[in-house]
Amino acid sequence: MREFLAKLDTRPQTIGLFVSHSGYDDGALTVIRRSVATKTVVRFDRADIDNLFLHRTDLGDLFSEKLRDVYDHLFERDDQT
Numbered sequence: 615m616r617e618f619l620a621k622l623d624t625r626p627q628t629i630g631l632f633v634s635h636s637g638y639d640d641g642a643l644t645v646i647r648r649s650v651a652t653k654t655v656v657r658f659d660r661a662d663i664d665n666l667f668l669h670r671t672d673l674g675d676l677f678s679e680k681l682r683d684v685y686d687h688l689f690e691r692d693d694q695t
Contacts, residue, residue, distance in 0.1 A: 629655075634659055
């Protein structure tokens with residue numbers, strides 16, 4: 615995850631999409647949470663991949679939903695400070 619986030623450093627105002635079929639461990643989630651102020655990362659996991667291919671969920675809709683979740687988390691964090 616750190617390597618992926620480092621690649622985003624050279625691309626300001628870029629939204630990263632990280633896809634992991636096996637999910638995300640606590641370490642990866644911590645790294646993402648720490649970078650939320652400077653980087654936007656949308657995470658897809660196995661359930662999202664299944665929804666796309668097995669249930670024919672619209673990619674744009676799923677991405678938008680996940681992106682809203684990222685921003686909701688950011689705003690919740692701002693409200694708590």
